[in-house]
Amino acid sequence: MTKKGNQFERYSRQIFIEEIGLEGQRKIMNAKVLVIGAGGLGSPVIQYLSAAGVGTIGVVDFDEVELHNLNRQVIHNEHSVGISKVESAGEFVKNLNHQVSFIKHHVKIDTSNAEELISDYGIMVDGSDNFTTRYLVNDTCVKLEKPLVYGSILGFSGQVAVFNIHGSKNLRDIFPEPPSDENLPDCDSLGVLGALPGIVGSMMANVALNIITDLPVPVNKLTLIDTFNWNFQTIDF
Structure with a gap:
């Protein structure tokens, strides 16, 4: 068997972890994950x-790669500018690991398609950049009883949480209603390192x-990341 096809060798450093082992690697290889967004957060998640x-x-994104994306969206490159992010992400994954089945959803997730998209996957990872999408994904995961990994970034700050897993709380238990997207700061206006x-x-x-x-x-915890003061804090909710 060639090195390209030797799965044990490829994943050996994960398999050697006692808590993962061969059984854990099998679970990873059988998993179906939907990533919302192939941008700043989606890039390292996909990677x-x-x-x-x-x-x-699976990756949901309707945007095209732009030059200003490249300081942080590391799965894309200069040759990706002008093409869809899902196409660029698919090319990255194909070159990194041909064993992964990559599904491109070149659409905007909204109320008309959220349930259909999310129902096909076991875990959702939300790297979207607006509150409308975040709450839609959260509410759909609650309805369909799907676990959701949540993240957000701005400037030097970030947040990470797990919602709706084994009956746990969700985004609305922290913030019951989304703020208006109007006049809210974002990476386009304030930037991000x-x-x-x-x-x-x-x-x-x-x-x-x-x-x-199963680790x-x-x-019911929200992790706050402050890279300006280099402070990491976890709060209960």
Whole structure:
């Protein structure tokens, strides 16, 4: 068998972890994860889930790659500018791990398609950049009883949480109603240092892998990341 096809060798450093082992790797390879967004947070999530060997990764994004994305959206490159993010993400995954089944959803997730998209996957990872999508994904996961890994970033700050897993709380238990998107600060207006989404997205990917392999996850807790003061805090909700 060639090195390209040697699964044990490829994933050996995960398999060697006592809490994962062969059985955990099988769970990873049988998992179906939907990533909402192939941008700043979605990029490291897609990168590390595909590297870990997640069997099926679906990505929902309707945007095209733009030059200003490249300081943080590391799965895309200069040759990706002008093409859809899901196409660029698919090319990245194909080059990294041909064993992953990559499903492109080049659509905007909204009330007309959210249930259909989410129902096909076991775990959702939300890297969207607006409150309308975040609450839609949250509410749909609650309705369909699907676990959700949540993350957000702005400037030097980020958040990570797990919602709706084994009956746990969800986004509305922290913030019952979404704020208006009008006049809210975002990365387009205030910017973001490229490494921050790498940190937060990597944490999201790690949590997703813990869910897949039945390892502990932070339930009913919100992790706050402050890279300006280098402070990490977890609060209960």
